[in-house]
Amino acid sequence: MVSETVTHSPEQTLATGRQLASEFHPPCLVILEGELGSGKTTLAKGIVAGLGAAREEAVSSPTFTLVHEYGNATKVYHVDLYRIEDAGDLATLGLEEIMNEKAVVLVEWGERFAKILPVPDFHIKLEHLGLEDRRITVQAAKSASSRPVAALE
Ligand SMILES: Nc1ncnc2c1ncn2[C@@H]1O[C@H](COP(=O)(O)OP(=O)(O)OP(=O)(O)O)[C@@H](O)[C@H]1O
Ligand SMILES: [Mg+2]
Numbered sequence: 001m002v003s004e005t006v007t008h009s010p011e012q013t014l015a016t017g018r019q020l021a022s023e024f025h026p027p028c029l030v031i032l033e034g035e036l037g038s039g040k041t042t043l044a045k046g047i048v049a050g051l052g053a054a055r056e057e058a059v060s061s062p063t064f065t066l067v068h069e070y071g072n073a074t075k076v077y078h079v080d081l082y083r084i085e086d087a088g089d090l091a092t093l094g095l096e097e098i099m100n101e102k103a104v105v106l107v108e109w110g111e112r113f114a115k116i117l118p119v120p121d122f123h124i125k126l127e128h129l130g131l132e133d134r135r136i137t138v139q140a141a142k143s144a145s146s147r148p149v150a151a152l153e
Contacts (some may be wrong), residue, residue, distance in 0.1 A: 043126065067093055
């Protein structure tokens with residue numbers, strides 16, 4: 001299943017994230033792919049808010065902290081692998097435990113480690129079309145429930 005939408009402002013991308021959230025049932029791995037400034041973190045804010053895990057204003061980029069955790073009833077991890085260089089670096093993040101939790105896991109730059117990470121339930125691509133225009137393409141795995149949660153071990 002593939003769906004595509006074009007947003008014309010950060011607010012519209014936030015709204016798209018809030019809508020998408022209703023499709024993410026934990027455990028759920030979501031890869032966010034797109035060049036710098038394409039809106040991955042903006043979309044993640046909407047998703048975290050849509051899941052009721054935190055307010056949009058409370059969600060910040062994990063560029064330097066690498067992993068942020070939100071929520072109680074619905075737990076959300078927001079991960080940024082931009083600064084992760086190799087599998088050794090990746091192993092330091094404790095993603096195995098995170099992926100085995102009943103959580104929604106959002107991974108910016110996750111496509112860089114597609115061979116190591118479990119097959120995602122959703123792969124979202126963000127593309128610059130113009131100053132404030134972004135194409136957001138959402139691809140759902142064929143059978144989201146068959147994700148091998150122990151694939152990192
Ligand atoms: N339609 C839009 N959707 C999302 N962001 C937009 C849009 N139009 C403009 N922007 C701006 O683009 C920037 C997107 O930044 P954001 O941090 O979400 O991107 P990112 O993909 O996470 O970047 P990085 O790779 O550095 O983590 C913000 O400054 C935002 O205001
Ligand atoms: Mg970001």
